[in-house]
Structures are given as structure tokens and as C-alpha cells.
Amino acid sequence: MEVTNEQLDFYKKEGYVVIPNGLTADDLEPLIQDHNGIVDEIAHNLYQQGKVTSLYEGEPFERRLARLADECDEVDGCPDIGATRRHGTYEFLRNGNLVDLIEAFIGPEISCNAVSHVRPKLPNTDVIFHQDAVFTTQEAKGILQVTVWIPLVDVDEENGCLEVQPRVHKEQVVYWSYGKDLPQTEKIVLPMKKGDVLFIHKLTPHGSGPNKTDAVRWSMDLRYQKTGDPSPRPEWPILVARSSDPGRETTYEDWHGAWAAGLEETPKQISYERPTEPQPFTGEMFRG
Numbered sequence: 664m665e666v667t668n669e670q671l672d673f674y675k676k677e678g679y680v681v682i683p684n685g686l687t688a689d690d691l692e693p694l695i696q697d698h699n700g701i702v703d704e705i706a707h708n709l710y711q712q713g714k715v716t717s718l719y720e721g722e723p724f725e726r727r728l729a730r731l732a733d734e735c736d737e738v739d740g741c742p743d744i745g746a747t748r749r750h751g752t753y754e755f756l757r758n759g760n761l762v763d764l765i766e767a768f769i770g771p772e773i774s775c776n777a778v779s780h781v782r783p784k785l786p787n788t789d790v791i792f793h794q795d796a797v798f799t800t801q802e803a804k805g806i807l808q809v810t811v812w813i814p815l816v817d818v819d820e821e822n823g824c825l826e827v828q829p830r831v832h833k834e835q836v837v838y839w840s841y842g843k844d845l846p847q848t849e850k851i852v853l854p855m856k857k858g859d860v861l862f863i864h865k866l867t868p869h870g871s872g873p874n875k876t877d878a879v880r881w882s883m884d885l886r887y888q889k890t891g892d893p894s895p896r897p898e899w900p901i902l903v904a905r906s907s908d909p910g911r912e913t914t915y916e917d918w919h920g921a922w923a924a925g926l927e928e929t930p931k932q933i934s935y936e937r938p939t940e941p942q943p944f945t946g947e948m949f950r951g
Contacts (some may be wrong), residue, residue, distance in 0.1 A: 666682060671767060673892040674862060677829040677855075678827065678832035678833070678864040679827045679829065679862060679867055679869075680941055681853060681855060681859055681860070682764060682824055685761075685858065686758075686779070686859075687861035689855075690758055690761065691815060693752075693755060694751055701720075701747055701749070706720075708794050709737075718880065719876060721730060721904075725881060726758070729877060731807070736936060742780065743780055743781060743853065744779060744781055745899060745925070747917070750915055754904070757906060761860070769808075771905065772905070773887055773889070773890065773905040774904060775887050776808070776896060777894065777896040777898075778899060779886050781881075782881070782883065784871070786874050786878070787874060788872045788873065788874055790870045791841075792826075792828065792870035793870065794838055794845075795810050796944065797839055799937075800896075801936075805896040805946025806888050806946060807949070807950065809862055809863070809887055810862070810863040810865060811863075811885045812884050814880070815882060815883065816878075817855070818855050818882070820852055820872065823871045823874040825861060825869055825871050827851050827863065828867065828869070831845075832864040832948075834846070835943060835944045835948070839938055839939060846868075873883035880894070896932060899921075899922065899932070900922055901913075
């Protein structure tokens with residue numbers, strides 16, 4: 664699937680765009696199977712320690728982690744991409760259908776940086792509004808980067824779908840105090856189906872309301888940038904997902920090894936110093 668000119672124009676005007684049916688069930692299945700396996704490992708570890716009374720093996724993907732969390736307060740999510748380093752997840756980050764869409768926003772030399780996460784949003788949790796532009800070093804603050812938000816289940820207001828503040832990106836201001844000082848403007852609720860793909864400008868404030876269901880709102884939020892630009896999280900590795908020179912693309916072995924080494928040296932992400940007041944954004948806004 665190609666991103667249309669109309670969709671790109673909408674993104675530039677509004678600061679976000681949803682691509683309906685951008686990915687297929689086959690595209691998402693390796694990712695879901697990876698995380699089914701991770702949740703299964705969590706269940707067995709807790710059961711062996713006597714912290715839960717059941718493995719909940721009969722529960723579907725979107726409910727099993729929530730059942731474990733009901734019994735054990737230690738369950739507040741699952742290990743992130745770099746900690747698990749599963750092969751299906753690696754393949755998804757460089758999935759051809761996904762990268763085809765991303766190319767329209769940043770060009771043909773495409774890397775996935777380490778500000779990328781799996782998000783198992785448990786019942787009764789929400790996310791405050793923020794800009795993704797604040798998650799960076801000062802060296803990388805001006806890079807062209809797009810956030811790619813992908814639900815692994817259908818999402819709506821009940822389970823806490825994403826909401827955005829359109830057109831705020833046009834101010835070209837970074838509100839560095841996370842969740843504070845943001846302009847109080849219209850918020851758009853974005854219900855999406857599994858397979859839809861949301862692209863968000865890094866200056867577009869977004870968040871989500873509480874998950875009011877008894878299931879997990881599984882999603883991925885990934886950040887892609889032009890290869891060669893500085894990484895906003897340099898302590899951890901970048902994955903070159905597509906290049907005109909295939910020899911530059913990151914292999915699974917290299918990605919796995921770089922994450923293992925990076926987490927051994929820096930087990931927790933670094934909180935980089937950043938301004939406390941809003942500042943003009945002078946970097947790249949859109950693909951040239």
C-alpha cells in the first residue's frame with residue numbers, strides 16, 4: 664500500500680494521519696506470537712513462585728496479562744523490545760509493508776531508533792498528553808522523526824485509544840516540560856481497527872484516556888528517522904530497516920547483540936537534561 668498525496672497533505676496540515684488497513688493480519692501475527700510467548704513466560708514464572716493460582720492459558724491474547732495483573736501487583740506490563748529481542752519483533756520493525764508507508768514520511772533511508780516500545784496498556788491506566796519531541800538528546804532534537812502507532816487489537820474510547828491535538832505542530836514549539844504547558848486546544852479521539860496505522864508528527868501532543876475494560880490495549884509506538892542522523896537515545900542501538908545499500912541494513916544477529924551490550928552497559932534509559940521552558944523548534948518538519 665502507498666500513502667496517498669491526500670494523506671500526506673492531511674498529515675502536514677493536521678499533524679497526524681491514520682492509514683486504514685495499512686498492515687495485514689499476516690504482518691502483525693509474528694509480533695503477536697512473540698508477545699504471546701513473553702506473557703506465557705511471565706505466567707509460568709509467577710506460577711512457579713506461587714504468586715498466581717493459574718496460568719490462564721485459556722485466556723485470549725488481549726486478556727491474559729490482565730488476569731495475571733489482577734492476581735499479582737508486580738505485573739504492570741511486560742519487558743520491552745530491547746529486553747526481549749525476539750526475532751518476530753525484529754522482522755516487524757523492518758516489515759516491507761510497514762516500511763513502504765514510512766518511506767513517504769522520511770524518505771528511503773530508514774532507521775528505527777530506540778525510542779520504540781511495546782505498550783500493554785492494562786485496565787485503569789492512562790497516558791498524559793505530551794509531545795514525542797521531548798524524548799531526545801539536544802544533539803538530536805532537530806532530526807526528522809515520525810512516530811508510528813500501531814494497535815494490536817481494536818481500540819476505542821472504552822479501552823483508551825489514542826487522542827491527538829491537531830495543528831499544534833504548526834506552532835513549531837517544543838513544550839519541554841513533559842505533560843505541562845501544552846496549549847489547551849481541541850482533542851480528537853482516534854478509534855482504530857487492528858491493522859490501521861497512525862502516523863504522528865513529533866510536535867503533535869497526544870495521549871490517551873483510561874482503559875475502562877478488563878482487557879489489555881496492546882499497541883506498538885515506534886520512532887523512525889533518516890539513517891545517519893543522530894539518535895535521540897544513543898545509549899541503545901538503532902536498526903537500519905531499509906537502505907539503497909542492503910549491506911547497511913541491520914541483521915538480526917547485530918541488532919540482538921547490540922541490544923544485549925547496550926543494556927549491560929546502560930540497564931536503564933538515561934534522562935537527558937532538557938530545557939524547562941517551551942522553545943522554538945528549528946529542525947526538519949517534513950520530508951523535503
